[in-house]
Amino acid sequence: MDRYNAKESEARWQKVWDEAQAFKATEAPGKPKYYVLEMFPYPSGRIHMGHVRNYTIGDVIARYKRARGHNVLHPMGWDAFGLPAENAAMERKVHPGVWTLDNIATMRAQLKSMGLSLDWSRELATCQPDYYKEQQKLFLAFLRQGLAYRRNSWVNWDPVDQTVLANEQVIDGCGWRSGAPVERRQLEQWFFRITRYSDELLAAIEGLDRWPEKVRIMQRNWIGRSTGAEIRFRISGREEWVEVFSTRPDTLFGASFLALSPQHPLTVALASEDPALAKFVEDCAHLGTSEAAIEQAPKLGYKTELEVLHPFLPELRLPVYVANYVLVEYGTGAIFGCPAHDQRDIEFARKYELPVLPVIAPAEQDAATRAAYAKDLAEVSVQAYDGPGIAINSHFLDGLSVEEAIAAAITRLEQLGEGKGHVQYRLRDWGISRQRYWGTPIPIVHCPGCGVVPVPEDELPVLLPEDIDAGRGGNALEHHPTWKHVDCPECGGPAQRDTDTMDTFVDSSWYFARFCSPAADRPVTPEAARYWLPVDQYIGGIEHAVLHLLYSRFFMRAMQDCGLIELEEPFASLFTQGMVVHETYRGPDGNWLMPTEVMRESDAVTTLDGQPVTLGRVEKMSKSKKNVVDTDLIIEVYGADTARWFMLSDSPPERDLVWTEAGIEGAWRFVNRIWRLVCQPDAPMAQGGAAFPAAAAEGEPGKVLRQIHRAIDGVTHDLKRFHFNRSVARVHEMVNALSALKGESAADQWVRRFGAETLVRLIAPMMPHLGEELWQALGGEGLLCDQPWPEADPAYLHDDTVTLAVQMNGKLRATIEVPRDADRALAEQLALADATVQRHLADQSPRKVIVVPGRVVNIVV
RNA sequence: CCGGGCGUGGCGGAAUUGGUAGACGCAAGGGACUUAAAAUCCCUCGGGCUUUUUGCCCAUGCCGGUUCAAGUCCGGCCGCCCGGACCA
Numbered sequence: 001m002d003r004y005n006a007k008e009s010e011a012r013w014q015k016v017w018d019e020a021q022a023f024k025a026t027e028a029p030g031k032p033k034y035y036v037l038e039m040f041p042y043p044s045g046r047i048h049m050g051h052v053r054n055y056t057i058g059d060v061i062a063r064y065k066r067a068r069g070h071n072v073l074h075p076m077g078w079d080a081f082g083l084p085a086e087n088a089a090m091e092r093k094v095h096p097g098v099w100t101l102d103n104i105a106t107m108r109a110q111l112k113s114m115g116l117s118l119d120w121s122r123e124l125a126t127c128q129p130d131y132y133k134e135q136q137k138l139f140l141a142f143l144r145q146g147l148a149y150r151r152n153s154w155v156n157w158d159p160v161d162q163t164v165l166a167n168e169q170v171i172d173g174c175g176w177r178s179g180a181p182v183e184r185r186q187l188e189q190w191f192f193r194i195t196r197y198s199d200e201l202l203a204a205i206e207g208l209d210r211w212p213e214k215v216r217i218m219q220r221n222w223i224g225r226s227t228g229a230e231i232r233f234r235i236s237g238r239e240e241w242v243e244v245f246s247t248r249p250d251t252l253f254g255a256s257f258l259a260l261s262p263q264h265p266l267t268v269a270l271a272s273e274d275p276a277l278a279k280f281v282e283d284c285a286h287l288g289t290s291e292a293a294i295e296q297a298p299k300l301g302y303k304t305e306l307e308v309l310h311p312f313l314p315e316l317r318l319p320v321y322v323a324n325y326v327l328v329e330y331g332t333g334a335i336f337g338c339p340a341h342d343q344r345d346i347e348f349a350r351k352y353e354l355p356v357l358p359v360i361a362p363a364e365q366d367a368a369t370r371a372a373y374a375k376d377l378a379e380v381s382v383q384a385y386d387g388p389g390i391a392i393n394s395h396f397l398d399g400l401s402v403e404e405a406i407a408a409a410i411t412r413l414e415q416l417g418e419g420k421g422h423v424q425y426r427l428r429d430w431g432i433s434r435q436r437y438w439g440t441p442i443p444i445v446h447c448p449g450c451g452v453v454p455v456p457e458d459e460l461p462v463l464l465p466e467d468i469d470a471g472r473g474g475n476a477l478e479h480h481p482t483w484k485h486v487d488c489p490e491c492g493g494p495a496q497r498d499t500d501t502m503d504t505f506v507d508s509s510w511y512f513a514r515f516c517s518p519a520a521d522r523p524v525t526p527e528a529a530r531y532w533l534p535v536d537q538y539i540g541g542i543e544h545a546v547l548h549l550l551y552s553r554f555f556m557r558a559m560q561d562c563g564l565i566e567l568e569e570p571f572a573s574l575f576t577q578g579m580v581v582h583e584t585y586r587g588p589d590g591n592w593l594m595p596t597e598v599m600r601e602s603d604a605v606t607t608l609d610g611q612p613v614t615l616g617r618v619e620k621m622s623k624s625k626k627n628v629v630d631t632d633l634i635i636e637v638y639g640a641d642t643a644r645w646f647m648l649s650d651s652p653p654e655r656d657l658v659w660t661e662a663g664i665e666g667a668w669r670f671v672n673r674i675w676r677l678v679c680q681p682d683a684p685m686a687q688g689g690a691a692f693p694a695a696a697a698e699g700e701p702g703k704v705l706r707q708i709h710r711a712i713d714g715v716t717h718d719l720k721r722f723h724f725n726r727s728v729a730r731v732h733e734m735v736n737a738l739s740a741l742k743g744e745s746a747a748d749q750w751v752r753r754f755g756a757e758t759l760v761r762l763i764a765p766m767m768p769h770l771g772e773e774l775w776q777a778l779g780g781e782g783l784l785c786d787q788p789w790p791e792a793d794p795a796y797l798h799d800d801t802v803t804l805a806v807q808m809n810g811k812l813r814a815t816i817e818v819p820r821d822a823d824r825a826l827a828e829q830l831a832l833a834d835a836t837v838q839r840h841l842a843d844q845s846p847r848k849v850i851v852v853p854g855r856v857v858n859i860v861v
Numbered sequence: 862c863c864g865g866g867c868g869u870g871g872c873g874g875a876a877u878u879g880g881u882a883g884a885c886g887c888a889a890g891g892g893a894c895u896u897a898a899a900a901u902c903c904c905u906c907g908g909g910c911u912u913u914u915u916g917c918c919c920a921u922g923c924c925g926g927u928u929c930a931a932g933u934c935c936g937g938c939c940g941c942c943c944g945g946a947c948c949a
Contacts, residue, residue, distance in 0.1 A: 729885035
């Protein structure tokens with residue numbers, strides 16, 4: 001029996017699409033647009049199965065929307081700057097650009113072999129000067145709007161390699177290459193003022209109703225809005241204040257100390273005159289910052305000589321500590337400690353024997369219970385109470401609820417001039433300077449006379465130098481003998497370029513907008529952006545839930561404020577797909593084995609010499625565990641359609657997909673089954689008359705005809721909702737029904753022919769090459785990818801009769817066939833007449849009968 | 862510790878949002894075809910009882926509740942996964 005020649009067929013159809021420019025997108029006012037985008041890949045070397053899944057999902061949507069008459073934009077590009085290229089450069093002594101462009105060429109060919117309906121004419125790579133030139137313009141626009149600014153910030157410094165390290169290059173506090181302990185150094189760095197939009201970015205999450213709830217929650221948490229008060233504590237004997245942020249100003253009367261971060265400016269000042277404090281600060285820095293370390297770290301404090309005055313009780317003086325659990329980055333870097341109602345504070349207070357004064361009590365306690373509660377909390381407990389309640393021991397706040405007391409405390413603070421209501425965000429400005437070569441140069445010149453000078457726009461792009469020492473590491477821009485030396489654009493005197501490049505997240509924050517007008521001599525042309533944006537459907541991994549997706553949201557707002565675009569939210573709908581996972585294998589020596597090295601018989605053994613194999617967990621495909629499957633090999637052996645079909649079968653797209661050999665084999669068998677059904681020389685599908693024979697609506701062919709219409713309806717419904725696994729199941733059902741229709745009557749032939757045509761249209765988004773092949777075999781006109789989506793005829797969606805479940809006291813007892821339009825009385829009558837029902841009823845009479853038309857009859861006895 | 866998600870046959874998963882639990886596929890077993898194998902086709906396939914049926918019981922992590930009816934809703938446990946984490 002012949003087999004479908006996927007390899008030959010797929011190459012042929014890819015060429016046809018390419019020559020016809022079938023997927024080239026042009027603005028067509030009046031036609032509904034649809035912009036589908038998958039997160040663009042980093043050109044790491046080769047396409048992996050995760051990419052195949054991601055791009056298959058996107059392609060199904062793109063092709064479906066095309067068939068639905070939308071003007072679809074479906075572009076592809078490369079997130080081409082980044083550290084791996086520099087690492088490869090060092091290892092292999094090749095230029096990062098050469099390595100990157102090689103990888104792009106390989107991966108482009110791999111993507112093309114998947115048969116994706118992409119508009120390749122819009123392809124871009126972020127490392128192309130055309131692209132980063134426009135990004136440099138964006139930087140300068142942000143600078144003019146005050147959205148980019150410069151300040152001191154900490155970096156990881158490798159003292160041996162004499163270079164700045166990215167966070168991922170720091171392993172257990174040491175440089176990844178030198179192994180030397182990393183130092184923290186301060187450098188002048190560029191920041192984007194994302195915090196200008198904190199509130200807006202948070203509020204607009206509400207409108208992202210087609211984003212996964214999980215992503216929305218993660219973004220909300222990341223922005224981290226808290227409301228409370230900023231409170232000023234006057235330092236006793238000085239005209240100085242310590243500012244503190246608190247969400248619980250209602251607990252102010254329970255304050256028993258003030259704590260500063262070890263990095264707080266006041267701490268730094270005190271430490272310069274107090275060696276013991278300097279030592280304490282030093283020790284805190286070495287305590288480790290890993291989550292586990294933080295979890296177990298004891299609360300440590302150092303008591304300073306200072307005291308502060310309580311804002312409401314000036315006669316009350318509170319000691320000032322430096323405490324290791326106070327973070328400099330959050331709030332003001334200082335807190336007031338209220339041990340009774342904060343777990344960290346009570347641990348600290350018990351250790352240093354500070355007073356614990358309860359000021360909130362659970363409501364609805366009687367006097368005795370409350371006294372016991374207060375006494376326990378004050379004297380014994382190591383568990384703070386942070387629940388709701390009413391204020392006690394709190395002067396003018398007594399008797400108020402927590403919410404009321406917060407408001408009253410803020411009002412009083414404002415009256416006294418000792419503080420004010422305040423909204424605090426966790427979100428901090430985005431540091432974008434990277435001390436690396438392979439990125440977009442920051443278009444700035446530093447002049448001894450004029451200071452920070454933007455490079456004039458007509459001198460852009462600031463190009464990366466080609467002649468670098470690829471093997472040296474560190475920042476090649478800094479090392480380069482001549483590149484950084486320029487004349488100041490303002491005074492003409494000797495000056496230096498900024499040798500930092502931009503974080504690669506900047507590159508990916510606006511590429512989707514660039515696709516609208518990829519060749520424009522401005523970041524985006526307004527007409528193109530107005531037509532295509534926002535992205536209607538964005539598809540990618542959950543790992544970008546916060547940074548990339550939040551930065552992109554920031555970028556659109558920032559670009560809008562620069563007058564470059566009219567858009568706030570870039571992605572109307574977001575889908576996050578699951579990972580591709582695979583079993584892991586270990587040989588007798590404990591080393592990981594590749595799937596191709598393992599055979600499954602009764603037990604798993606190695607292919608080579610039959611050694612026993614230990615099966616490991618099912619895990620994300622990774623080179624280190626060797627549980628990877630080569631995409632080229634799969635496409636070579638089975639074809640892209642088989643791989644695509646398998647990707648869509650079984651697992652819902654948002655969940656992890658277990659890649660199995662049996663699964664891909666099954667998909668391949670199904671591809672051939674369809675091919676034989678429609679396309680064999682003796683296949684009855686090719687025949688059948690043009691006129692609809694009335695008999696086709698009756699009997700067996702009628703049943704199959706209705707099945708076909710239900711398949712159209714079901715597949716459509718499921719594709720819309722990303723339930724690809726169910727679409728696949730419905731296609732299976734349809735094929736099963738079509739295969740079973742074997743008669744030679746005109747009606748049978750007509751239904752088979754109609755079924756074949758419909759089948760081909762329904763599989764087109766998922767298996768486009770096979771679809772074209774069959775479309776041609778059926779004598780269809782033009783290309784299948786240009787054909788409209790089939791419509792289900794409502795008249796054929798239902799059978800004349802429906803099967804009702806007959807329950808007695810909720811237990812299934814029988815099923816009955818009733819006319820579809822049977823009323824309640826008839827359904828009840830037929831149910832009661834059923835033999836099994838009669839037997840169970842015996843001589844009882846039903847107390848109640850519940851009829852749900854079309855579904856169920858429940859007889860209650 | 863906080864937040865979110867999930868838990869259904871040997872496996873991946875369906876179940877029209879409260880109405881016949883297990884669609885569809887994979888794996889497995891049996892059969893047909895074949896000298897043989899592959900491919901293909903047909904049958905069986907949650908567990909138990911049974912007078913072997915067109916019968917009955919149990920079954921969606923566990924315990925309880927609401928309802929004529931619960932995989933689905935509510936309360937409480939258990940387990941796994943993801944994210945965040947000394948955020949005042």
